[in-house]
């Protein structure tokens with residue numbers, strides 16, 4: 001109890017209630033929807049059954065009328081042996097007819113192939129309950145007949161030729177409403193109906209009837225619902241356009257819903273399992289390790305915690321600002337600033353580097369776009385992971401950023417490092433060409449540190465080479481490094497490429513680089529990577545300076 005009291009706060013209870021609601025609402029909605037579908041289906045089935053029953057009653061009536069018409073036309077008007085034989089054959093051929101008889105003008109049976117004995121004897125045991133003319137069949141009368149101990153019968157009768165006699169056919173009432181007429185019902189309904197029809201017992205709330213327009217009931221089972229019972233169910237009614245018969249099938253709602261019980265349970269079970277799986281999935285997502293570094297980067301990216309720092313690039317022959325290299329920093333909400341070495345490798349391996357690079361470009365455009373755009377001589381360089389340089393869709397994205405930016409394409413430099421191997425030389429070459437066609441320039445970064453070989457990298461058709469700090473550090477101490485730098489500078493000049501020296505930390509290095517013909521350099525001797533505001537101040541301050549000697553170092557801001 002103590003644990004419960006301590007462990008569950010109001011928020012927990014609200015969260016659980018919300019969870020139950022969120023999980024339960026779709027189930028309730030689904031159940032609601034399913035009930036609607038089942039009810040609609042049940043009603044449609046009742047309608048279909050009623051239409052079947054009407055079709056059947058029409059077919060049977062038509063068959064009886066055709067048979068009697070044929071006999072009458074063939075001269076079957078009395079009790080001669082030929083007439084009796086024809087009546088016997090017709091009884092055998094017409095499925096619904098159980099007996100054909102010749103009646104006298106008073107309606108008494110004169111003879112029938114199925115009946116032996118005198119007419120008087122037969123009339124004593126046969127009772128006429130009701131009589132009505134048949135709509136759509138001129139000259140025909142319909143009698144409801146009761147046989148002793150037998151099932152209810154329907155008798156069709158017409159004049160026998162021009163004689164005063166009549167010819168009549170006896171049809172069991174059940175022929176107008178057999179169980180096949182309701183075959184479309186769900187199993188439960190079928191059982192009810194069949195049970196009702198075959199056993200004679202009252203179907204539980206289910207009612208079906210075929211009646212004439214004058215409400216003479218030809219066949220029925222069940223108890224006709226009235227009042228509330230009628231309101232608590234659905235009644236399908238269909239009328240025969242030929243003979244005016246009407247079929248009524250009344251199904252209580254209880255049976256309609258019962259018909260779909262299996263479907264409902266199956267549906268609810270499936271929906272429940274799907275929701276449970278969703279729940280498990282959602283829990284797993286919620287429980288994902290909050291310290292997963294890739295998720296952390298993803299979150300920080302969405303929160304805008306990756307910001308650009310700008311390291312100035314200086315013309316060491318004039319002292320003018322030539323532009324800047326953008327270096328990303330992770331500014332955490334607690335104020336700590338994380339250097340790229342701690343997250344760039346993971347951003348690259350997880351694929352987040354693309355979003356990060358494009359985000360950085362947009363931020364630079366927002367923050368320094370105006371200042372840079374107003375000074376066309378300034379260039380802005382971005383580190384461009386070699387993975388990105390082999391993805392052709394990136395060209396469109398980079399274009400999308402700078403097409404809307406005050407920074408012109410011709411001011412943009414993308415630095416591809418020599419340190420990482422190139423995944424596909426052909427694709428990279430193509431993408432570089434596409435970027436260059438926009439006016440963007442491409443630099444090889446960290447030259448001298450990779451395994452690809454400079455000549456291989458140069459085949460990519462780049463515009464700038466950036467000499468790595470490693471060689472700059474060795475100026476004045478290692479002759480080989482100095483020779484390598486001189487060779488690189490010569491090579492670059494011969495190939496009409498620009499050279500930028502990186503990681504320049506001393507005035508001696510600046511002097512040496514200037515002597516061997518290097519014009520652009522970046523390094524702590526001028527400035528560390530600066531946050532946006534400091535960089536913009538520097539851009540402003542450098543405006544007034546004409547051709548000046550190399551500027552004095554600026555204090556690192558981060």
Ligand SMILES: Nc1nc2c(ncn2[C@@H]2O[C@H](COP(=O)(O)O[C@H]3[C@@H](O)[C@H](n4cnc5c(=O)[nH]c(N)nc54)O[C@@H]3COP(=O)(O)O)[C@@H](O)[C@H]2O)c(=O)[nH]1
Pocket residue numbers: 311325326327328339340341344353357360383384385417445446502503504505522523524525528529
């Ligand atoms: N794909 C991307 N990679 C990026 C991005 N931003 C940075 N990086 C990569 O991280 C590497 C390390 O960057 P950083 O820690 O910012 O270091 C740079 C400078 O701060 C540092 N530097 C510059 N001048 C000096 C100096 O005089 N002395 C000294 N000790 N260090 C100096 O060097 C790094 C310059 O990097 P680069 O020119 O790119 O080689 C960095 O190397 C990038 O690969 C990014 O947005 N995307």
